[in-house]
Each structure stands twice: as structure tokens, then as C-alpha cells.
Amino acid sequence: MSEEPQWLSAAEQQAWRSFIRMRDKLTGRLTRELQAESGLSAADYAVLVELTDVPEGRLPVLALAKAVEWEKSRMSHHVDRMAKRGLTVREEHSEDRRVAFVAITPAGREAIKSAAPRHVQAVRRLAIAPLTPAELAMLGQISDRILEHLE
Numbered sequence: 001m002s003e004e005p006q007w008l009s010a011a012e013q014q015a016w017r018s019f020i021r022m023r024d025k026l027t028g029r030l031t032r033e034l035q036a037e038s039g040l041s042a043a044d045y046a047v048l049v050e051l052t053d054v055p056e057g058r059l060p061v062l063a064l065a066k067a068v069e070w071e072k073s074r075m076s077h078h079v080d081r082m083a084k085r086g087l088t089v090r091e092e093h094s095e096d097r098r099v100a101f102v103a104i105t106p107a108g109r110e111a112i113k114s115a116a117p118r119h120v121q122a123v124r125r126l127a128i129a130p131l132t133p134a135e136l137a138m139l140g141q142i143s144d145r146i147l148e149h150l151e
Contacts, residue, residue, distance in 0.1 A: 026127060033122045038115035043068075043078055044087065045119065048112040051088070051104040058091065058103035075102075087111055 008016060031042040040048070050067045051057050059067070065075035079102050082088040087108035093099035104112075128136065 029126055030119070030122055034115060034119055037118045038111065040111060040115050044082060045112070045115060047078065047082065047102070048087065048104060048108055051102065052109065052112055056103075057109075058101045060093075061090075061100045061102055064102050082108070 027042070034040055034042060034045055038045075046068045047064065050064055051059060061075055061079065062072060064079075065072050068075070070078075079088055079090060083090060085107075086105055089103050089105055091101040091103050093101065131139065
């Protein structure tokens with residue numbers, strides 16, 4: 001027998017729905033602008049960011065999938081598509097053939113180097129500029145708290 005769910009109060013529902021609408025609208029706008037200006041999808045950009053955040057420019061497929069919250073199969077398929085465009089390469093582990101790495105290519109580095117400034121401008125214009133410094137700090141605190149809870 002299942003318990004009756006604890007429904008959201010009117011205030012909780014309003015906050016949750018506002019958050020979801022804001023997230024979807026912001027993600028959609030950023031994704032469209034990124035694609036139009038750089039030819040990169042949001043998924044491409046997420047992968048390239050993770051790879052450029054590590055000095056060697058390569059990560060195990062599973063670590064990369066975890067970093068962007070994807071299933072291994074989705075990551076494998078997406079990396080294969082990116083490899084066909086020359087943005088990434090798949091490398092095998094020298095000692096353990098079960099471990100595969102994804103590495104950024106020079107073309108991938110150039111793509112993110114070109115896309116990042118415009119993407120950051122869009123983030124600033126759409127999400128940072130409308131907030132006061134105190135609101136921005138609160139947004140960071142709220143986000144960190146939820147992320148800690150999810151971990």
C-alpha cells in the first residue's frame with residue numbers, strides 16, 4: 001500500500017513551477033544562441049567544457065558521463081558523433097582495454113575557444129545581469145545547497 005503523496009503547498013508549487021519555467025526558457029535560449037553562433041549543441045559544449053577543465057584534455061568515458069549526468073551509452077554515442085566532426089577522439093587505455101578515454105582534439109579546442117566568449121556574454125546578459133549582487137549570491141547558495149543534497 002502506498003502512502004498519499006505530500007502535495008506541494010501553493011507557495012511551493014508556485015516556486016517550483018517558476019523555477020522550471022525559468023530553467024527551461026533559459027536553457028532553450030542559451031542552446032539556440034550557442035547553436036546559431038558556434039554550430040555547437042549544448043551537449044557538445046558540455047563535453048568540451050569538461051575536457052578543457054582537465055590539464056591533459058582527456059577523461060575516461062565513465063567519468064565524463066558522470067560529470068554531465070548522462071548514461072554511458074548516451075555519452076558513447078555523442079562522443080562518436082563529435083569524433084566524426086573532429087572535435088574529440090576516443091583513446092584506449094594502454095594497460096586496460098576495458099577503459100576508454102575521450103580526448104579533445106585541436107579542432108575541439110578551437111571550437112570551444114571560439115564559442116566560449118559569446119556563450120559567456122549570453123549567460124551574463126540572460127542570467128547574471130538581471131540580478132543584484134545579493135540575489136546572485138543567494139542563487140549561488142541555493143544552488144550549492146541543492147547540489148550538496150543531491151550528492
